[in-house]
Amino acid sequence: MIDIVALRTLVALDSLGSVTTAAESLGYTPAAVSHQLQKLSRLLGTPVTERIGRGIALTPIGRELSRRGAGLLADLESLETDLRARSGVPRGRITVGGFSTGIRGLLVPALPRLRDSAPELTVSNTEEEPDELLEMVTAGRIDAALVFDWNGSSLRLPSTVNSELIAVDRADIIMSQDHHLADRAELGRRDLVDEVFVSAPHNGVCHRWLKALFVDLDAEPRIDYLAYEYDTQIEFVRAMGALALVPRLGRPHLPEDVMHVPLDDPSIARTIHLVWRQSMSASPAIGLLLREMKTIAEADVPPRRSSSS
Secondary structure (H helix, E strand, C coil), X not given: CCCHHHHHHHHHHHHHCCHHHHHHHHCCCHHHHHHHHHHHHHHHCCCCEEEECCEEEECHHHHHHHHHHHHHHHHHHHHHHHHHHHHCCCCEEEEEEECHHHHXXXXXXXXXXXXHHCCCEEEEEEEXXXXXXXXXHHXXXXXXXXXXXXXXXXXCCCCCEEEEEEEEEEEEEEEECCCCCCCCCCECHHHHCCCEEEECCCCCHHHHHHHHXXXXXXXXXXXXXXXXXHHHHHHHHHHHCCEEEEECCCCCCXXXXXXXXXXXXXXXEEEEEEEEEHHHCCCHHHHHHHHHHHHHHHHCCCCCCCCCC
């Protein structure tokens, strides 16, 4: 009979493309992954992988086993979830992915509440960009993830994944208090043309979001500085007089010489969703996580226009 651990290893290799990456996702060593693949090959009497140059690829038999095996693993996960759901008690371990401000603003505040209401549940986390998180959920590497989208423009969910809206998170323009726009009660997008920005690196979701704001203005934002973390972006704001487009959820504390000015268009916001595999829809743990995050999001009060918010 095919070993479940070996089958899961093959499916991970097929999804991720390399032994090293598959090992990292499963918490194994590369040698352990190779051992599981060899076990499958011995059982079937034919190789499930083959050497291609310096890498490894699945044979036709391996691809067929991975395709059908992925469905079997999803059915097993659904069966386990359904049986756990009968007790109605969240227990076991789930891994939740998220982007930095989503983790700070939603997941971290939810953890003490989850610990108190479900002591038999353990929650671990990982941090990545939304595109990568969605792939990790789909591949079964994590159980659920917080992802975000802006104006419905980039989030494309596979048919095997469910999602639910957690929050609509508006963004403000962060600037130094001596910036020439600092006396404005609010800003329009045309006010930002030709201004210097700091943003996430190229091809990041937030970078694409900022550029999308200028598309119908026949303009490009002038992005002179790049930084992943909002804390670092704020330092560029202080040192170089740059502007930053920063969402409200999980926003770092602003120094006294830095302020935020709201945008005049409330649709300039990101929608934050929790996504999970359909096979885990009956999971009490997923249901509880969803409820707690929604409660936290609903209780969050948008910051006032001040340097100390």
